[in-house]
Amino acid sequence: MSDIAAAPSGRFLKIADVVTETSLSRATIYRLVAKGEFPAPIRVSAQRVAWVEEAVQGWKARQASDASNLAPWGYPRGYPAQAMLEKQQFSRELEMQSNSSRGIQFSLNR
Numbered sequence: 001m002s003d004i005a006a007a008p009s010g011r012f013l014k015i016a017d018v019v020t021e022t023s024l025s026r027a028t029i030y031r032l033v034a035k036g037e038f039p040a041p042i043r044v045s046a047q048r049v050a051w052v053e054e055a056v057q058g059w060k061a062r063q064a065s066d067a068s069n070l071a072p073w074g075y076p077r078g079y080p081a082q083a084m085l086e087k088q089q090f091s092r093e094l095e096m097q098s099n100s101s102r103g104i105q106f107s108l109n110r
Contacts (some may be wrong), residue, residue: 012050013040021056 015026032038039055071091 010053013053013056014050015041018051018056022060062103 013021015029018024018029019026024032029038033040039051039059041049041051045049
């Protein structure tokens, strides 16, 4: 029996391949690795690291199946449209409150 750990199966991916697979930037990938939220690369030579394809695919599958990544209407958390919709709704509510305090009545049916 060898003392060498069993090598992971599958292809090794360069950072450019991981960027393409995940649509994340290099900086985001390394930031997620540092936080322990993305698979870490392995050293394949003195000057090269790579990601195991199966680990990246597993991360993608977990992201796709994680319901907490979706807002109730289907937009990812933090999606700009979510903030825009909330701001528009808040503005309408403020306008309605302001108008009602001034005695202004209006109908949505013009």
